[in-house]
Amino acid sequence: MLIVNDYAFHTSSGKSGRVIGYGSTLIDNSYLPTLKVLVNQEPSQVGKTHLVMEDLRSKWMPFK
Template sequence: MFSIGDYVLHQKTGHIGKVIGYGHEILNDVYTTTLKVLVDYAETTGKRGVVEEDLYSAWVKWLSS
């Protein structure tokens, strides 16, 4: 589980950001956990500061080098 303040990477879009909250979405009558992420780096659009919410499973912890 990610903690508030952890940096994460979206596996499909390449967006990197900080976890700022959690949410839930109903898929096939099942609650699934979502993450609310403040995007610091958006590879495709270059936009920063966007809050993105997506399934928890779409993100992995990001470790800067």
């Protein structure tokens, strides 16, 4: 299980970053847990707006 400050890899998009929080989403009348991740920036994007990505917890895996 990923916790705040762990690094995570998104299996669908290939993006990675640091977990900054949790959330939930409603799918088929069930609340499912999500992770909020501050995505690493490309070198050309340094200094610009940060991207926070939120998706189902099952879509993220630990990044080593």
